[in-house]
Amino acid sequence: MSSRLSIRVDDLHLDYxxxxxxxxxxxxxxxxxxxxxxxxxxxxxxxxxxxxxxEAVGIVGSNGSxxxxxxxxxxxxxxxxxxxxxxxxxxxxxxVGVTLIPTATGWRNIRLGCLALGMSLExxxxxxxxxxxxxxxxxxxxxxxxxYSSGMRGRLHFAIATSVRPKILLIxxxxxxxxxxxxxxxxxxIEEIVGDAGTFLLVSHSLDExxxxxxxxxxxxxxRLRDDGPAETVIAEYEAYADSVKA
Amino acid sequence: MxxxxxxxxxxxxxxxxxxxxxxxxxxxxxxxxxxxEVPREQLRSEHQNxxxxxxxHLFNPILTVAVYYLIFGVVFEVNRGVDNFLVWxxxxxxxxxLTSNTVLGGANSITSNSGLIRAIRFPRALLPVSTVxxxxxxxxxxxxVIAFMVVFFTNVGITxxxxxxxxVLAVHTxxxxxxxxxxxxxxxxxxxxxxxxxxxxxxxxxxxxxMFPIERLINALGSSSMAAxxxxxxxxxxxxxxxxxxxxxxxxxxxxxxVTVVMAAAICWFAFRFFRAAEWRYGRA
Numbered sequence: 356m357s358s359r360l361s362i363r364v365d366d367l368h369l370d371y372x373x374x375x376x377x378x379x380x381x382x383x384x385x386x387x388x389x390x391x392x393x394x395x396x397x398x399x400x401x402x403x404x405x406x407x408x409x410e411a412v413g414i415v416g417s418n419g420s421x422x423x424x425x426x427x428x429x430x431x432x433x434x435x436x437x438x439x440x441x442x443x444x445x446x447x448x449x450x451v452g453v454t455l456i457p458t459a460t461g462w463r464n465i466r467l468g469c470l471a472l473g474m475s476l477e478x479x480x481x482x483x484x485x486x487x488x489x490x491x492x493x494x495x496x497x498x499x500x501x502x503y504s505s506g507m508r509g510r511l512h513f514a515i516a517t518s519v520r521p522k523i524l525l526i527x528x529x530x531x532x533x534x535x536x537x538x539x540x541x542x543x544x545i546e547e548i549v550g551d552a553g554t555f556l557l558v559s560h561s562l563d564e565x566x567x568x569x570x571x572x573x574x575x576x577x578x579r580l581r582d583d584g585p586a587e588t589v590i591a592e593y594e595a596y597a598d599s600v601k602a
Numbered sequence: 603m604x605x606x607x608x609x610x611x612x613x614x615x616x617x618x619x620x621x622x623x624x625x626x627x628x629x630x631x632x633x634x635x636x637x638x639e640v641p642r643e644q645l646r647s648e649h650q651n652x653x654x655x656x657x658x659h660l661f662n663p664i665l666t667v668a669v670y671y672l673i674f675g676v677v678f679e680v681n682r683g684v685d686n687f688l689v690w691x692x693x694x695x696x697x698x699x700l701t702s703n704t705v706l707g708g709a710n711s712i713t714s715n716s717g718l719i720r721a722i723r724f725p726r727a728l729l730p731v732s733t734v735x736x737x738x739x740x741x742x743x744x745x746x747v748i749a750f751m752v753v754f755f756t757n758v759g760i761t762x763x764x765x766x767x768x769x770v771l772a773v774h775t776x777x778x779x780x781x782x783x784x785x786x787x788x789x790x791x792x793x794x795x796x797x798x799x800x801x802x803x804x805x806x807x808x809x810x811x812x813m814f815p816i817e818r819l820i821n822a823l824g825s826s827s828m829a830a831x832x833x834x835x836x837x838x839x840x841x842x843x844x845x846x847x848x849x850x851x852x853x854x855x856x857x858x859x860x861v862t863v864v865m866a867a868a869i870c871w872f873a874f875r876f877f878r879a880a881e882w883r884y885g886r887a
Contacts (some may be wrong), residue, residue, distance in 0.1 A: 360609050405609065431617040431723050434882040441614035445723070455717050456643070461644055471722045479635075513719070562845035 359443065361523055361554040362406040362429060367438035369399040369421075369428055398424040400578040401438070408443075408522075408552040411545075413569030413586065415562065415593050417600075421578040422558045426525045444522035447472070450515055461489070461496035461503070461511055468515035481520065488602070489514045491537065509533050513541050517548070524548055527558045542568065561588050616881075621725075626878070630725045641736025657831035663699065663744050667692045670813060686756045686850055689748070693809040693849055694743040697842045700737055701778050702803040707733035708782025709789035709796045712884050719885030724797035726884050727877060730782040734775065752849050763848045770844045772864045777837055780869035790884055810839040834858070837865045838883050 373394045376495070398421045406412050407575060413502050427433040429440055430448035435538050456465045465486055469479050487496055490510045500508065510533060515526065524545065533541060545568070559565050565586065572589040574582040582589045621629065629639070645659070652658055671688055674680040681687035711729040712719070719726065745767075752758055791794040809819065816839055823830040835837075841861040845856040 359613060360611060361614075362610060363609075363614060366720065429617065432720060432885070434618055440617045441611055442617050448721070455721055456715070457717065457801050458647060459643055465635065467718070468722060470639050471718065471728075473632055473723045473724075476635040482622055507849075521723070592695060 358408040358410070358552070360405055360441075360557075361408050361410075361443040362404075362442040362446075363427075363439070364405075364429065365403050365439040365441070367399050367402045367425070367428065367440065367558045368397070369433065371396045371398055371422055371437075391506060397580055399428070399435075402443040402575065402578070402580050404573060404580060404583055405552050407550045407552060407558065409549060410571065411555040411557070411569045413565035414558045414575060414576040415554060415560075415565060415590065416522070416571060416581075419596070420575045422575050423527050425575065426527050426556060426558055427577040429523075430525055431551045446523035446525050447519070447521035447529065448525040449516045455500060455512070455515075458499055459494055460499055461490070464500055464511060465496075465515055468512075469518055472515070472519050474519060481576050486514050488520050489540075506533055506537075510537055513544075519542075519543055520548065520551070521553065522548075523554045524554075525556045525558075562594070566590055604838035606827070617633065618823070626725055626727070626733060630728055630731070633724055633728060636724070637732045637735060640729070641739060644732075644736045645739060659740050660747070663696060663747065666699070667695055670695055676812040678703055684815060685852075686758070689751045689756055689844060690850060690852070692811065693845050694749060694750055694810075697774070697837065697845050698803075698810055698812045700741045700774065701781065701838055702743075702799075702806075703740075704734055704737040704778040704782035705785045706796065708801050709785035709799055712786045713793065713796075717884050726881055727783070727874065730786045730877065731779070733782055734779050737778070738771075738775065748849060756850070758850055763850065763851065765847055770841065773788050773844075773863055774841045776870040777841065777866040780871075780873035781865070783870075783873035787877050787880050790880070793805045806836075806838065809833055809836055809844060812842065816843070824850060831879055835861060835865075837862050837869075839868075847885060 361366060369474070373396055399521055402421075402425060414425065424433065426448055428435050429442070430446045431440075432448060455468055462483075464484060466479060469483075469486070470476070475484075488515075490496070492510060495503070495507060500511070502510070513533070526545075545555055555569075557565060557569055570586055571584065572582075572586045573580060574589050574593045579598075599600050645656075650656075654661065662846045668687075671691060675687055675691065684690050708730045715729055727770065749760075753760065774789075785795065785799065807813070810816070811819070816833070820833055822855045823833060835858070840858065843852070843854055844862075846852045
């Protein structure tokens, strides 16, 4: 392996703390003194893997297996309970259902999103029209984000997240919501990023899409890494498992 | 597949490394344009659904002053013994509102931007900071109203004291920033906080000499009592008095100035640390 490491995930554990009822929790704490009323739900139980420059890695697994949590943790949006995540550059995460600022227009969201990513105002003015054009949202950019369909939001967010040409791009189901034409276009942009020695992680339930874009696949089940290897082998194994669970 | 030990990890850094204060401030400065864009967006959308739109940024404070003037100036006649009562009252109300609105806005700054927080990584302190910025923008309009009133409604006129306004604003902003940081963290942990804040400030208003001179409160408490000492240290009241000195030349207790400055700076610094200590938790469901 000649290319440089870009992501190292080492024995990553991540627990969610859940307060089922805040008021009950307070009462328990103050009156009954029965603990804090919180439940710990482990989402990741010791995941380790490496990814390299120019590598496209798919992540598959059942619902609730911890795939999305893993991406959020790599993006630094959720802090791990223990373990380490090392990266060569700031990863950009693209998730489904992300709304940024619902009351602001598409244009405003592009501006705010790009500035929050650290783009300068000068650069923004220069590129905002390219970014807007990429979304193909046209007149809809003048409307508040809350009026958008999930596919439209997905496009907007994709355009923002890839506007700064990230070295590490993490995508969580977001492509699945776009229409055929936009998916083709976004695929092209991803290929550019990977070809440019970037690293790409894709979480998807569309196994065809994963197989098509990612030579390597991780399979995560119940918060643990079940397998890591060439796409065909891992996907076949996962399919066999999914069938056996169903049966 | 276990990570191979011989791989070179020298080019990598931990995504969760805690930044030093210096690095954190640099990361914030890198995004200063974002901190200005958020308030612009906020001001633009605040009165979006009203007939008069942005004019409300001017009408709202003026109407507030009119109501308080009616009650405290006309009905209760607090104005006896206070020169230029209308302007005096206006300064108190505007300066006090800057603090209370900033703290309330700060409380909502994390919770109302959860979409942005879940999608993009940036120093979260930018959100309370941008609240402070947007409130300062509206306060600029209000300062214009005060200046207008001083020139046309009083015989004080423009003085060289106005040059000290930026210094007063700086102390005031440090205090407000501190309040916004603390309220932001508390409200993220307990949404109940934003319900309580208006009552806290309504009470504080009576202890800040906004509608009647603070001396009356201190006399009522017994001028040598513990309560009176605490009341006379209130930094909000002290800052309001500074604005009045700038615009109207009222007397100011200069001996206590350093206490106010140290207090504002200390609150700001402590609050910043307090806010950052929970940074990892913001936006988590």
